[in-house]
Amino acid sequence: VGDGEAGAEVYCVANDRSQTKRVFEPALAMATKSAALAKRIKAVPSRYRLVKRDDMMSYVQALSCELRIAEGVNAHAVFVDELHSFDERGRKRFYELRFADCARAEPLFVVISTAGDNELGIGYEQYEFSKSVLAGTREDITHFVYIAEPKEGEKPGSVEAIASANPLLNVTVQLDEIQDKFKKSDGRPGERNQYLRYRENRWIKQSADPWLRLKDWDACDGEFEPSPGDTCFGGLDLAAKYDLSAWSMCFPLGDDEYAFTAHFWLPEEHIQEREQNDRLPYRKWVDDGWMTLTPGPTTDYEFIEQRIADDAALYDLIDFGFDPCFARRSAQRLQDEFGLTLFEFAQTPGHYTEPCKLFAECVKARRLRHDGNPLLRVHASQVAVRSDAGGRIMPIKADKNRRWYHIDGIVAVLMAFQRATANEGVTGGMPMAVQL
Template structure:
């Protein structure tokens, strides 16, 4: 474990930025552990004990035992080496996210964790519940069956294990302490006395909602020593909870942006798409390449996958599954996620600025989106706000849109309608817009709108703010083709940047580019996916993109003493 960390930090083993940060975090914490202020300590003996157990387990396919790879020792050593100083039997890391490319032994590794906890777990000493979970029953059974097969091999070697354990259909029982292992998925049904001591979420990137995570975490509420392990390769769905919630949370922990001492993260990925052309970097997403005996087999597999994908037009799939990079599933995606993420900036001070609003009206199932563009020196700053209808139920909408609107309302990115009908109240939309402009002392240049259902808001603005110019944006390709293409180019060149905004980012992730004889415009990739916030933003941009912000002058520029003729 220590050798791996040193090799990563010295560059002898090439690793992703996030893996390097994970190694730096461990080394830093070893120094912090020497102080009274840091409440955790590292027990190398206990870490080594867990590693030794994993190494004595047979591979279910060959029934042979193999040493753990160096990166696997780092993962297991971290999870089983750190403990609380005030309760030495309680683990430090209560949640872990492990993300590597396919064929790097992640399911095999995690089955060892499940079996170790089943046989030797403590606190509670009895009735430990270990669940192998996934989006569907078939996936949930993969790790469960690995545990069962490895246990069968142990039973043939050890009399105590043989006497103390038993499999009954889809449950593995410890007869000595009443613990058990079960597969669990959305279609499993009710689980009595649900308290998951260890919860393994396999291929979490495939989960469309946070239902399973909420179920597991709520069940762990009364446990002091529980463990949740998320293990997954990247996925196609950029609005999946793993990508929108867990992945950015883990990244922020590793980068030191937020502090969570109980969360462990190991994310092996390519740092950019250009690295795919350099085979020497493939170890970043495939750390198993550090194992000499596996090197040629894995490299030949990756070369073949890359070559075939380029010939068949399935390159995105290989980038996702074999190089652990989050990508849109559609080859005609409007904008790649790296481009959009690179253009994110901290929320700006917009006090007293000129503003162009774009409006896309929704009443029941759609969002009522208001997006805006504000000129700064040399670039446009974009942000958005949404009103959420609940006509068919808020939980159903959260599930369909894959956006946690309750959380987004708490952080100020949307507002959920309070009308019993579930319909969005246009008067409330107007009140919010009026207040937003007033509080920020904004100079409204235009309200750029999609005419569909816009009439009620148009009337309210005409009555109360006749000075706000309202500009209708025709929704055909002929009108929107040029600003749609230019917006993407300007995001690439950082001439358009954006605030952190999950609804707007989700819309960008959902958008695909449709073309006809008149040009191009965005559309959504599936019926349920929302692009309302981006539609609203492009309505504003259809007016803004002709404005020369390189030579843009504000009223303050003109009125200050430095301006003259």
């Protein structure tokens, strides 16, 4: 309506239908309640569309990332709402529209979002890029950035932090109300995280009290590549049918230092659903060699068993721990057909307490080296430990309410690590303890 662009296609994009409706309704209200706009714009609420009356090819269309975007989109302007909530499906839609304006003379692409809690998503990716433009480390004269967030050193709940994150403080939001919400969130980690996101615009990267800090984890990335014949111990966490399966090998390096690798499997027919639910680029990691897709709708254990047998033939695999809940049959076949030595690793605090404590110490002291598997890094960021009445601990999801949280890789790593530390000094022979 405003700039006279012929056939102007304008898109308002949100992650799901519910948010799309919230985006469209204010525009619909403006178009129908303004007499001047109503003369020029026809509303089609059932299609979430506003059409210019004298140019039916010019319209505003609200889109949900749940729907496929047709080929041939020629966007004049795109407005993206709450990018932090976009999953991997949303990432795809974002880039489809981001590059759908090449035929326009002066296209506009606007992103509006609060802070989120998924540092692997497209929202955090764009946030980091925008920060680099502001800092001057990346040059992009087409990229205008405005971020209202606390400055470095401004403590949560402080007047300075609140003012930095709320440019209309005491106009649309009141200082005393925000301070009251901060006080009420004390001692409630979940509520405190929500306060930090929505009142101070801070990204929440991990649980409030993470077991493994990603800063320490990343410092252990040693690009480790084992040599044939190296002594190692394994850990196997098999999925029931549809979930991730993980296999890890731990290589003792001497002087209380260890290195490990990890590999993952998913059923091929569920890859799209899992990418959307978990908000992770699984197919990219398959292409990069960190994961394998097994054919069909459920996990094909033969693929995993063959990988373990191949690793046992290549390295000096002393034994491996496995969760008997789902892996008993595979473990038995590996023992019967390939002669591998097994350790039945019940998922109880009794088995996990010592390896968990030592593992955390080794990560913090940089005595571990890993191969940089990006999915294992995700699992490291999503794991916490739970203590029982006796002070024993075992790994759990840092937030059980987040369905996209998984710790399968860390579980496999801890089982392999326990076997290595329990059999310290053992090479080429029977382990100290075997349960079948």
